[in-house]
Amino acid sequence: MALNGQSTKPPPNPSPLRSAKFFQANMRILVTGGAGFIGSHLVDRLMQNEKNEVIVVDNYFTGSKDNLKQWIGHPRFELIRHDVTEPLLVEVDQIYHLACPASPIFYKYNPVKTIKTNVMGTLNMLGLAKRVGARILLTSTSEVYGDPLVHPQTEDYWGNVNPIGVRSCYDEGKRVAETLMFDYHRQHGIEIRIARIFNTYGPRMNIDDGRVVSNFIAQAIRDEPLTVQLPGTQTRSFCYVSDMVDGLIRLMEGENTGPINIGNPGEFTMVELAETVKEIINPNVKIISVENTPDDPRQRKPDITKARELLGWEPKIKLRDGVPLMEEDFRQRLGVAKKA
Numbered sequence: 001m002a003l004n005g006q007s008t009k010p011p012p013n014p015s016p017l018r019s020a021k022f023f024q025a026n027m028r029i030l031v032t033g034g035a036g037f038i039g040s041h042l043v044d045r046l047m048q049n050e051k052n053e054v055i056v057v058d059n060y061f062t063g064s065k066d067n068l069k070q071w072i073g074h075p076r077f078e079l080i081r082h083d084v085t086e087p088l089l090v091e092v093d094q095i096y097h098l099a100c101p102a103s104p105i106f107y108k109y110n111p112v113k114t115i116k117t118n119v120m121g122t123l124n125m126l127g128l129a130k131r132v133g134a135r136i137l138l139t140s141t142s143e144v145y146g147d148p149l150v151h152p153q154t155e156d157y158w159g160n161v162n163p164i165g166v167r168s169c170y171d172e173g174k175r176v177a178e179t180l181m182f183d184y185h186r187q188h189g190i191e192i193r194i195a196r197i198f199n200t201y202g203p204r205m206n207i208d209d210g211r212v213v214s215n216f217i218a219q220a221i222r223d224e225p226l227t228v229q230l231p232g233t234q235t236r237s238f239c240y241v242s243d244m245v246d247g248l249i250r251l252m253e254g255e256n257t258g259p260i261n262i263g264n265p266g267e268f269t270m271v272e273l274a275e276t277v278k279e280i281i282n283p284n285v286k287i288i289s290v291e292n293t294p295d296d297p298r299q300r301k302p303d304i305t306k307a308r309e310l311l312g313w314e315p316k317i318k319l320r321d322g323v324p325l326m327e328e329d330f331r332q333r334l335g336v337a338k339k340a
């Protein structure tokens with residue numbers, strides 16, 4: 001039945017309207033977690049296509065209606081307060097499944113809920129995909145590689161994850177979510193897509209989100225010291241949100257299940273990141289060292305050969321060009337103008 005992890009079963013039938021002779025309905029797209037950072041940018045892009053109807057479901061744990069205010073009341077847009085750990089009955093053609101807190105501070109806040117969101121939430125969305133014959137894309141994460149022993153990370157690396165650590169609710173949760181996706185694909189023929197997203201940044205991140213780019217930018221604007229967690233030599237590779245959205249849509253529209261790494265291979269130590277933010281936003285700000293949290297990955301950089309070859313995708317925006325765009329958004333929300 002299954003060959004090389006790929007299903008040979010035909011996918012379930014999509015809505016009869018898809019093949020109706022005289023009436024071509026709009027493409028109905030569900031975005032779970034659509035009130036969050038990446039989700040709301042994805043919704044903006046999907047809504048630009050007049051053939052799309054977008055339904056967002058979100059429990060507003062880390063997301064906000066404010067991120068979607070331009071679409072509320074639009075005839076092709078619907079917003080539902082719903083928790084994905086509960087079943088959902090809607091009629092859709094595609095599902096972008098993003099719902100899950102992403103910042104370590106938030107996903108560690110209620111770890112049992114985080115793992116329920118990843119496991120039961122993904123199970124519910126796969127059940128929905130099966131019932132209505134929808135294609136489903138999961139936003140997985142580079143955290144499935146744990147503290148990686150292979151660098152840069154390729155999709156065939158199985159990872160180095162602590163199964164019982166404080167990050168496990170998220171890392172292992174996403175690993176189970178990937179497993180569920182492939183099991184539904186092999187067993188039921190569901191059309192799946194898996195994106196392994198690497199650190200993404202941009203406007204609309206929560207100001208006190210706790211992730212490193214938003215922390216440094218907010219600190220630089222508020223004239224507070226930039227808090228580099230020790231040792232400061234750990235690396236991350238930062239992708240601007242518009243590039244990420246482009247990659248996710250290409251993956252959904254293409255023919256490959258993935259998993260595919262989507263991220264920007266430009267790699268920086270946290271000290272380098274702090275120095276870059278300082279130089280661009282506030283040359284007088286201090287940089288200090290603070291304690292780190294357990295199991296922080298020491299290095300991370302995506303190998304994006306697959307994304308280049310299979311999706312024709314690569315990121316366009318460099319960190320130095322993305323930081324000022326985010327600075328502008330943070331200054332507006334914090335009400336702090338740039339000094340002349």
Ligand SMILES: NC(=O)c1ccc[n+]([C@@H]2O[C@H](COP(=O)([O-])OP(=O)(O)OC[C@H]3O[C@@H](n4cnc5c(N)ncnc54)[C@H](O)[C@@H]3O)[C@@H](O)[C@H]2O)c1
Pocket residue numbers: 032033034035036037038039057058059060061062063064082083084085097098099100101102103117121139140141142196197198199200201
């Ligand atoms: N931003 C990144 O760097 C990054 C990296 C890797 C993976 N991802 C993944 O991308 C997705 C979006 O991340 P983000 O950065 O936009 O985070 P975010 O926290 O801004 O967005 C997550 C959204 O999901 C909602 N949500 C959380 N739990 C829910 C539940 N049980 N039911 C319904 N809604 C729920 C939140 O309210 C929020 O609107 C997540 O799945 C995350 O794991 C993000």
Ligand SMILES: O=C(O)[C@H]1O[C@H](OP(=O)(O)OP(=O)(O)OC[C@H]2O[C@@H](n3ccc(=O)[nH]c3=O)[C@H](O)[C@@H]2O)[C@H](O)[C@@H](O)[C@@H]1O
Pocket residue numbers: 101102103104141142143197198199200210211212213215216227228229230234236270292293296297
């Ligand atoms: O890309 C991913 O796959 C994952 O990346 C992030 O996880 P993490 O890389 O730990 O994100 P941050 O909290 O932004 O931390 C990045 C680095 O910055 C450091 N850091 C963080 C905050 C801070 O104030 N100072 C600081 O030096 C941390 O120690 C860490 O080494 C996301 O938050 C996850 O949701 C996502 O899945």
